[in-house]
Amino acid sequence: MNITKRLLNIGNRGGQHLGRAGRHEHIVLDADAAKRTVRFVPSLRKAPGPAIWHHRDCPCVRVAYVHGIQRMKFSQSQADVYVPGGFAAAAALARTTHLCIAAHQDDVEIMAYQGIAECFEREDRWFSGVVVSNGAGSPRTGPYAMISDEEMQAVRRREQRRAARLGAYSIQIQLAHPSAAVKSPVNADVREDLVRILSACRPKVLYVHNPADKHDTHVAVFLRCLEAIRSLPREQRPRQVLGCEVWRDLDWLPDCEKVALDVSDRPQLAKALLGVFKSQIAGGKRYDVATLGRRAAHASYFAPRATDASLALAFAMDLTVLTKIETLDVRTYVRDLIREFRDDVTERLDRLS
Ligand SMILES: [Zn+2]
Secondary structure (H helix, E strand, O other), X not given: OOHHHHHHHHOOOXXXXXXXXXXXXXXXXXXXXXXXXXXXXXXXXXXXXXXXEEEOOOHHHHHHHXXXXXXXXXXXXXXXXXXXXXXXXXXXXXXXXXXXXXXXXXXXXXXXXXXXXXHOOOOOOOEEEXXXXXXXXXXXXXXXXXXXXXXXXXXHHHHHHHHHHHOOOOEEEEEEEOHHHHHOXXXXXXXXXXXXXXXXXXXXXXXXXXXXOOOHXXXXXXXXXXXXXXXXXXXXXXXXXXXXXXXXXXXXXXXXXXXXXXXXXXXXXXXXXXXXXXXXXXXXXXHHHHHXXXXXXXHHHOOOOOOOOOOOEEEEEEOHHHHHOOOOOHHHHHHHHHHHHHHHHHHHHHHHO
């Protein structure tokens, strides 16, 4: 029984309740008593009889927080919300523990496989994906050479849904913004859509593009994410924010600054998820081979004097500090990392010359 259904069945009774999300308390209080404390919030449903008040940690309350999202309109009419398990969209978003916000269809599977694998077939962890752009203008050859840009966008949307199904994501949202809108700092639509999503879940880990990526749309999506996160109350911000690899890897990061993500779990799933995006692969880009190859290369080339601890690694940049200190400029942050890289290279040359 899912959380929403359980809430319906509770009626106006208080007391303990045991469900898939574990045992939790429903408390019948009069409204005045409940309002005197910040620890309880009202039930989202108006049942006859005394009001039920939920502790803030109650899974039902998380549904209440995000109840609006089922009616929520994202700014683009083409936006697509897909819940592979048929769960209510609001609850599917609320239970998300690992969230990836990426620019294009297939980026999620390239950059956030660690989160997908960590949540796969788990009841206590849920991965969700957000794709911000509409996927227009991708290069194409072979069977996709003659189809229109609109048809290509539909193909890419379907491929992303297929990946979400295969990876057992909690929810897959495709916001369908034109790339130009994503790249415009004065266009508020992307930021507002992201605020809606981030307000409706409490991910432990958020995977985003890293600010040293060489694709403009990727960097723009990262900047819109950062703006959205910084606009949220501190307690609503993701606990950890990781900048991931797609266009340009992070091998250059000094080892002490690298977050090494073990992505060796379920290699068949990793391969299948990348293989879903046939329109991109047939379009002349072997992202599937390249991504698995990069992960294997990272694993072997990470530590020169140690045997491989993993068969596949992905590197990430820990960006959490940027979400905690609003005055920290992202350019300064990245420049300092590049300076560390420069110092590492020149120090070795100086020492050995
Ligand atoms: Zn991309």
